[in-house]
Amino acid sequence: MSPFGRSLADGDRLEVAGAVVTLKINRRARRVSLRLDRTRRQIVATAPSARRLSEAAAFARERAGWIAERLAELPPPSPIRPGMTLEIFGEPVLLETGSGRARWHEGSAFTPHRISAMGEGEGFARAVILVIKKRALQVFTERTAVYAAELGAPMPKVAIMDAKARWGSCRAGRHGQPGSIRYSWRLALAPFAVADYVAAHECAHLKELNHGPRFWAHVKALVGDERPHRAWLRAEGARLHAFGT
Incomplete structure:
Protein backbone atom coordinates (compact mmCIF):
# COMPACT_ATOMS: atom_id res chain seq x y z
CA MET A 1 0.00 0.00 0.00
CA LEU A 74 29.15 11.68 2.81
CA PRO A 75 31.05 14.60 4.34
CA PRO A 76 29.33 15.88 7.48
CA PRO A 77 27.33 19.11 7.31
CA SER A 78 29.50 22.19 7.75
CA PRO A 79 27.67 24.94 9.69
CA ILE A 80 28.86 28.53 9.40
CA ARG A 81 30.01 30.18 12.61
CA PRO A 82 32.13 33.13 13.73
CA GLY A 83 35.81 32.36 14.14
CA MET A 84 36.05 29.82 11.33
CA THR A 85 38.31 30.35 8.32
CA LEU A 86 37.07 29.53 4.83
CA GLU A 87 38.91 29.19 1.55
CA ILE A 88 37.25 31.58 -0.92
CA PHE A 89 38.66 31.15 -4.42
CA GLY A 90 41.67 29.56 -2.77
CA GLU A 91 42.39 32.37 -0.31
CA PRO A 92 41.79 32.21 3.48
CA VAL A 93 38.88 34.31 4.73
CA LEU A 94 38.14 34.75 8.45
CA LEU A 95 34.52 34.96 9.58
CA GLU A 96 33.86 37.33 12.45
CA THR A 97 31.01 39.00 14.28
CA GLY A 98 30.61 42.64 13.37
CA SER A 99 28.17 45.51 13.54
CA GLY A 100 26.17 46.91 10.67
CA ARG A 101 25.65 45.31 7.29
CA ALA A 102 27.55 42.13 6.46
CA ARG A 103 30.56 42.95 4.34
CA TRP A 104 33.83 41.82 2.83
CA HIS A 105 37.07 43.26 4.22
CA GLU A 106 40.04 43.09 1.89
CA GLY A 107 43.14 41.61 3.49
CA SER A 108 46.80 42.47 3.06
CA ALA A 109 50.10 40.65 2.74
CA PHE A 110 50.02 40.13 6.50
CA THR A 111 46.31 39.71 7.30
CA PRO A 112 43.62 37.48 5.75
CA HIS A 113 40.47 38.69 4.06
CA ARG A 114 37.56 38.90 6.48
CA ILE A 115 33.78 38.70 6.35
CA SER A 116 31.97 40.42 9.20
CA ALA A 117 28.29 39.90 9.93
CA MET A 118 25.84 40.49 12.74
CA GLY A 119 23.86 37.86 14.61
CA GLU A 120 24.44 34.22 15.27
CA GLY A 121 23.23 30.85 14.08
CA GLU A 122 21.17 30.88 10.89
CA GLY A 123 21.07 34.67 10.73
CA PHE A 124 24.86 34.88 10.77
CA ALA A 125 25.12 32.11 8.17
CA ARG A 126 22.65 33.78 5.79
CA ALA A 127 24.55 37.07 6.01
CA VAL A 128 27.90 35.39 5.32
CA ILE A 129 26.50 33.48 2.34
CA LEU A 130 25.11 36.70 0.91
CA VAL A 131 28.61 38.24 1.02
CA ILE A 132 30.11 35.14 -0.61
CA LYS A 133 27.50 35.32 -3.37
CA LYS A 134 28.41 38.95 -4.05
CA ARG A 135 32.09 38.03 -4.17
CA ALA A 136 31.32 35.13 -6.52
CA LEU A 137 29.35 37.42 -8.83
CA GLN A 138 32.25 39.88 -8.96
CA VAL A 139 34.87 37.22 -9.73
CA PHE A 140 32.77 35.33 -12.26
CA THR A 141 31.78 38.52 -14.05
CA GLU A 142 35.46 39.42 -14.40
CA ARG A 143 36.49 35.95 -15.62
CA THR A 144 33.54 35.71 -17.99
CA ALA A 145 34.52 39.02 -19.56
CA VAL A 146 38.06 37.74 -20.10
CA TYR A 147 37.02 34.47 -21.72
CA ALA A 148 34.19 35.93 -23.80
CA ALA A 149 36.68 38.43 -25.23
CA GLU A 150 39.20 35.68 -26.00
CA LEU A 151 36.49 33.74 -27.83
CA GLY A 152 35.25 36.79 -29.70
CA ALA A 153 31.79 36.37 -28.18
CA PRO A 154 29.56 39.17 -26.86
CA MET A 155 29.70 39.58 -23.09
CA PRO A 156 26.78 37.58 -21.62
CA LYS A 157 24.69 38.48 -18.62
CA VAL A 158 26.12 36.84 -15.49
CA ALA A 159 24.15 35.65 -12.48
CA ILE A 160 24.69 33.48 -9.41
CA MET A 161 22.53 30.49 -8.52
CA ASP A 162 22.37 27.66 -5.96
CA ALA A 163 21.60 24.73 -8.24
CA LYS A 164 22.27 21.22 -6.93
CA ALA A 165 22.59 19.46 -10.28
CA ARG A 166 25.13 21.64 -12.11
CA TRP A 167 27.91 24.12 -11.47
CA GLY A 168 26.99 26.44 -14.31
CA SER A 169 24.60 26.90 -17.21
CA CYS A 170 24.76 28.89 -20.43
CA ARG A 171 22.00 30.21 -22.65
CA ALA A 172 23.03 31.52 -26.04
CA GLY A 173 21.90 34.96 -27.16
CA ARG A 174 19.23 35.30 -29.82
CA HIS A 175 18.24 38.00 -32.27
CA GLY A 176 21.23 40.15 -31.41
CA GLN A 177 20.67 39.90 -27.65
CA PRO A 178 23.51 38.79 -25.36
CA GLY A 179 23.52 35.30 -23.91
CA SER A 180 23.43 34.54 -20.21
CA ILE A 181 25.55 32.41 -17.89
CA ARG A 182 24.71 31.34 -14.37
CA TYR A 183 27.22 29.98 -11.86
CA SER A 184 26.79 28.17 -8.57
CA TRP A 185 27.96 30.45 -5.76
CA ARG A 186 29.45 27.38 -4.06
CA LEU A 187 32.23 27.43 -6.63
CA ALA A 188 33.65 30.28 -4.57
CA LEU A 189 34.61 27.56 -2.07
CA ALA A 190 36.73 25.78 -4.69
CA PRO A 191 40.31 26.61 -5.67
CA PHE A 192 40.48 29.52 -8.09
CA ALA A 193 41.73 27.32 -10.95
CA VAL A 194 38.73 25.01 -10.60
CA ALA A 195 36.21 27.86 -10.53
CA ASP A 196 38.02 29.49 -13.43
CA TYR A 197 37.72 26.27 -15.45
CA VAL A 198 33.95 26.38 -14.97
CA ALA A 199 33.93 29.96 -16.27
CA ALA A 200 35.89 28.85 -19.35
CA HIS A 201 33.58 25.86 -19.80
CA GLU A 202 30.43 27.96 -19.76
CA CYS A 203 31.94 30.63 -22.01
CA ALA A 204 32.88 27.94 -24.53
CA HIS A 205 29.17 27.20 -24.75
CA LEU A 206 28.70 30.70 -26.16
CA LYS A 207 30.37 29.29 -29.27
CA GLU A 208 29.28 25.65 -29.09
CA LEU A 209 26.07 24.59 -27.31
CA ASN A 210 27.25 20.99 -27.04
CA HIS A 211 30.13 18.94 -25.68
CA GLY A 212 31.61 17.97 -29.01
CA PRO A 213 35.25 18.17 -30.14
CA ARG A 214 35.05 21.85 -31.11
CA PHE A 215 33.64 22.72 -27.68
CA TRP A 216 36.47 20.97 -25.84
CA ALA A 217 39.00 22.55 -28.18
CA HIS A 218 37.77 25.96 -27.03
CA VAL A 219 38.04 24.91 -23.37
CA LYS A 220 41.59 23.62 -23.82
CA ALA A 221 42.61 26.80 -25.62
CA LEU A 222 41.38 28.82 -22.62
CA VAL A 223 42.59 26.78 -19.63
CA GLY A 224 44.63 23.86 -20.94
CA ASP A 225 43.95 20.35 -19.60
CA GLU A 226 40.55 20.47 -17.96
CA ARG A 227 40.63 16.93 -16.55
CA PRO A 228 42.18 17.76 -13.13
CA HIS A 229 39.52 20.40 -12.52
CA ARG A 230 36.68 18.07 -13.47
CA ALA A 231 38.14 15.39 -11.21
CA TRP A 232 38.35 17.85 -8.31
CA LEU A 233 34.66 18.72 -8.66
CA ARG A 234 33.67 15.05 -8.76
CA ALA A 235 35.69 14.33 -5.63
CA GLU A 236 34.87 17.47 -3.62
CA GLY A 237 31.48 18.56 -4.92
CA ALA A 238 29.55 16.96 -2.07
CA ARG A 239 31.70 18.84 0.45
CA LEU A 240 30.88 22.15 -1.20
CA HIS A 241 27.18 21.35 -1.05
CA ALA A 242 27.49 20.40 2.63
CA PHE A 243 28.74 23.88 3.45
CA GLY A 244 26.25 25.94 5.41
CA THR A 245 23.98 22.99 6.23
Missing part, protein backbone atom coordinates in the same frame (compact mmCIF):
# COMPACT_ATOMS: atom_id res chain seq x y z
CA SER A 2 1.42 3.38 -0.95
CA PRO A 3 2.12 5.71 2.01
CA PHE A 4 0.44 8.47 -0.01
CA GLY A 5 -2.93 6.70 -0.25
CA ARG A 6 -2.60 6.64 -4.04
CA SER A 7 -0.40 5.23 -6.75
CA LEU A 8 3.21 6.32 -6.55
CA ALA A 9 4.28 9.07 -8.95
CA ASP A 10 7.52 10.45 -10.37
CA GLY A 11 9.10 12.75 -7.80
CA ASP A 12 7.48 11.19 -4.73
CA ARG A 13 9.75 11.05 -1.68
CA LEU A 14 10.06 8.33 0.92
CA GLU A 15 12.19 7.99 4.02
CA VAL A 16 14.38 4.90 4.33
CA ALA A 17 17.13 4.42 6.94
CA GLY A 18 16.90 8.10 7.82
CA ALA A 19 17.48 9.14 4.21
CA VAL A 20 15.25 10.82 1.65
CA VAL A 21 14.56 8.50 -1.29
CA THR A 22 13.24 10.23 -4.39
CA LEU A 23 11.36 8.10 -6.93
CA LYS A 24 12.20 8.79 -10.57
CA ILE A 25 10.98 7.42 -13.90
CA ASN A 26 13.55 6.95 -16.63
CA ARG A 27 12.04 5.46 -19.78
CA ARG A 28 15.49 4.42 -20.98
CA ALA A 29 16.22 2.40 -17.84
CA ARG A 30 16.05 -1.35 -18.22
CA ARG A 31 15.65 -2.18 -14.56
CA VAL A 32 14.96 -0.73 -11.13
CA SER A 33 18.07 0.82 -9.55
CA LEU A 34 19.34 2.95 -6.67
CA ARG A 35 22.01 5.65 -6.68
CA LEU A 36 23.31 8.23 -4.25
CA ASP A 37 22.91 11.88 -5.27
CA ARG A 38 25.88 13.27 -3.37
CA THR A 39 25.05 16.93 -3.92
CA ARG A 40 21.46 16.63 -2.70
CA ARG A 41 22.42 14.10 -0.02
CA GLN A 42 19.61 11.77 -1.01
CA ILE A 43 18.97 8.45 -2.71
CA VAL A 44 17.33 8.24 -6.12
CA ALA A 45 15.28 5.11 -6.85
CA THR A 46 14.76 4.80 -10.60
CA ALA A 47 12.13 2.76 -12.41
CA PRO A 48 11.56 2.28 -16.17
CA SER A 49 7.84 3.13 -15.85
CA ALA A 50 5.24 4.43 -13.43
CA ARG A 51 3.93 0.91 -13.07
CA ARG A 52 7.24 -0.19 -11.54
CA LEU A 53 7.66 2.68 -9.07
CA SER A 54 6.27 0.51 -6.28
CA GLU A 55 8.97 -2.03 -7.13
CA ALA A 56 11.60 0.72 -6.88
CA ALA A 57 10.24 1.80 -3.49
CA ALA A 58 10.31 -1.79 -2.22
CA PHE A 59 13.86 -2.23 -3.53
CA ALA A 60 14.96 0.87 -1.61
CA ARG A 61 13.49 -0.53 1.61
CA GLU A 62 15.24 -3.85 1.02
CA ARG A 63 18.56 -2.02 0.61
CA ALA A 64 18.26 0.02 3.81
CA GLY A 65 21.69 -1.19 4.92
CA TRP A 66 23.32 -0.09 1.66
CA ILE A 67 21.61 3.30 1.94
CA ALA A 68 22.89 3.81 5.48
CA GLU A 69 26.43 2.94 4.37
CA ARG A 70 26.34 5.40 1.47
CA LEU A 71 25.08 8.20 3.70
CA ALA A 72 27.85 7.52 6.19
CA GLU A 73 30.38 8.14 3.40
